[in-house]
Each structure stands twice: as structure tokens, then as C-alpha cells.
Amino acid sequence: MRKIIVFWSFLFVNLEVSICLRVVGISVPTLKQRGESVTFTCDYDLEGGKLYSVKWYRDNEEFYRYMPRLRPPQHAHKLEGVRVDLEKSSARRVHLRELTLKSRGSYRCEVSEEAPSFHSAQAETFMEVYYFPRESPRIVGHERVYELREPLDVNCTSAKAFPAPDLQWLINGEKVTESSWLIPYDAVHAAQGLMMSTLGLRAPARRHMKIRCVAIIGTHRRERTASIETSSSNWRGAPNINLIMLIGCVNKILQIMS
Ligand SMILES: *[C@@H]1O[C@H](CO)[C@@H](O)[C@H](O)[C@H]1NC(C)=O
Numbered sequence: 001m002r003k004i005i006v007f008w009s010f011l012f013v014n015l016e017v018s019i020c021l022r023v024v025g026i027s028v029p030t031l032k033q034r035g036e037s038v039t040f041t042c043d044y045d046l047e048g049g050k051l052y053s054v055k056w057y058r059d060n061e062e063f064y065r066y067m068p069r070l071r072p073p074q075h076a077h078k079l080e081g082v083r084v085d086l087e088k089s090s091a092r093r094v095h096l097r098e099l100t101l102k103s104r105g106s107y108r109c110e111v112s113e114e115a116p117s118f119h120s121a122q123a124e125t126f127m128e129v130y131y132f133p134r135e136s137p138r139i140v141g142h143e144r145v146y147e148l149r150e151p152l153d154v155n156c157t158s159a160k161a162f163p164a165p166d167l168q169w170l171i172n173g174e175k176v177t178e179s180s181w182l183i184p185y186d187a188v189h190a191a192q193g194l195m196m197s198t199l200g201l202r203a204p205a206r207r208h209m210k211i212r213c214v215a216i217i218g219t220h221r222r223e224r225t226a227s228i229e230t231s232s233s234n235w236r237g238a239p240n241i242n243l244i245m246l247i248g249c250v251n252k253i254l255q256i257m258s
Pocket of ligand 1: 154185
């Protein structure tokens with residue numbers, strides 16, 4: 001009887017160890033900016049077992065391991081976009097410096113126990129690296145004077161960013177939803193993997209027209225506003241060049257006639 005109890009309790013303990021190694025949580029920020037640094041944490045629960053190794057991977061390529069039996073216990077592997085700061089890294093965290101656009105990817109931590117169990121557990125999550133545009137978008141084509149109701153020939157182009165920003169047009173504060181007024185162009189590749197977006201606006205010109213272009217990445221926005229000049233509003237303001245030339249011509253004709 002006693003033997004049986006000992007046997008069962010042994011089995012129970014063993015079982016407990018083997019199913020209880022688990023990664024309780026992995027924290028990888030979902031969104032970072034280029035140039036920033038980041039700390040990932042891997043929270044695991046050995047429940048009495050002994051730690052053999054913690055390994056970190058990006059897209060299945062290992063870049064950091066911690067093995068308490070080794071001296072030193074830390075080791076970093078070279079990977080593009082991954083610069084491990086060993087001093088700020090440990091058995092439960094890894095610190096990366098100066099993120100680049102290549103740093104984006106799926107990050108996974110894998111925890112293994114010592115012999116005899118060698119059980120392992122893992123968790124994974126994706127990190128996106130953004131590059132917000134440093135400047136406001138540019139508007140071109142608003143410099144000339146439009147006839148009333150003449151379709152605008154205006155473009156908005158974002159500054160370099162990643163990913164390609166979404167662009168929106170507003171006319172006098174109202175978002176343009178009329179699709180026939182919007183001309184989307186393919187995003188253009190710039191240096192260092194960055195992108196520029198362009199959206200055309202072909203809305204009919206009207207009086208007192210303020211157009212605004214907004215470049216959006218996530219919650220980040222940059223915008224620029226321009227005014228459209230129409231020829232009739234010009235007419236009502238100062239006399240325009242055509243009229244002055246006409247007066248000049250009439251004077252000339254009168255001179256010739258007299
Ligand atoms: C708007 O951008 C497109 C694509 O780059 C270009 O073909 C077109 O000439 C541009 N229009 C203006 C008014 O700049």
C-alpha cells in the first residue's frame with residue numbers, strides 16, 4: 001500500500017513539473033518608431049524545474065540566448081535590424097537599440113528546462129516598425145487661377161514614411177468622399193525602404209475654396225492647407241491682368257485712330 005502511494009505521488013510531482021513550465025506572458029510592443037529602442041520581456045513559470053535556456057527569435061532566426069550554466073550566460077547573434085544591448089538584457093528580457101525598418105517581424109521567446117525533462121514552451125508576437133513623415137505633405141497645382149467649376153488639377157504627396165501614409169483631402173473642412181474627384185496613384189519607393197504616397201484632387205473649383213491634405217499613419221497625422229483662387233473672385237477683387245491689357249490696347253487703338 002505504502003509503495004503504491006509513493007509511486008503515485010512521484011508520478012504526480014513529475015507530471016506537475018512537466019505540464020507546468022509555461023510562458024505566462026510575452027511583451028513585445030506592437031508598434032515602434034525607427035531609431036527607438038525597445039525592451040521585450042518573456043515571463044515564464046518554471047514551477048520548481050530548472051532553467052536550461054531562454055532563446056529569442058525574429059522570424060525564426062535566433063538573435064539572443066541566455067543559458068545560466070554558461071559563463072557568461074548571455075550570447076547575442078548578429079541579425080539585421082537587431083542590436084542587442086547585453087547589459088540591459090537578462091534571463092527574462094532583451095533590450096534592442098536603434099530599431100530600423102528591418103526590425104519589424106514576429107518575435108518569439110522559447111524557454112527550456114534542464115534535463116531530464118527538457119520541456120520547452122514559447123510565445124510569439126509581431127512588432128511593426130514605423131517611420132512617421134518628418135514634414136507635412138506637399139500640395140502642387142494650386143498656384144494657378146481656376147475658372148469657376150473647372151476641375152482642379154492638384155496633387156498631394158506625402159513626405160517619406162513607412163508604411164506609405166494614407167492620404168485624405170478636405171474641402172473647406174469637409175472630407176472628400178466623392179470618388180470621381182479623387183485620383184489615387186501608386187506609392188513611390190524612396191531611399192532606405194521608405195515610401196511616398198500621392199493622391200490627386202479633381203473637384204470642381206468654387207469660390208473661397210480651402211483645400212487640406214492629411215497624411216495619416218495610425219494615429220499620426222500631418223497636414224497642409226492651400227487656397228484655390230478662382231478667376232471670378234479675382235475679377236471681383238482687383239482688376240485682373242486681361243482687363244489692364246485690354247485698356248492698354250484700347251488706348252493704343254485710340255491713339256492710332258486720332
Ligand atoms: C500628379 O501626380 C501624377 C503622378 O505622379 C503625375 O503624373 C501628375 O502629372 C501630377 N499632377 C500634377 C498637377 O502635378
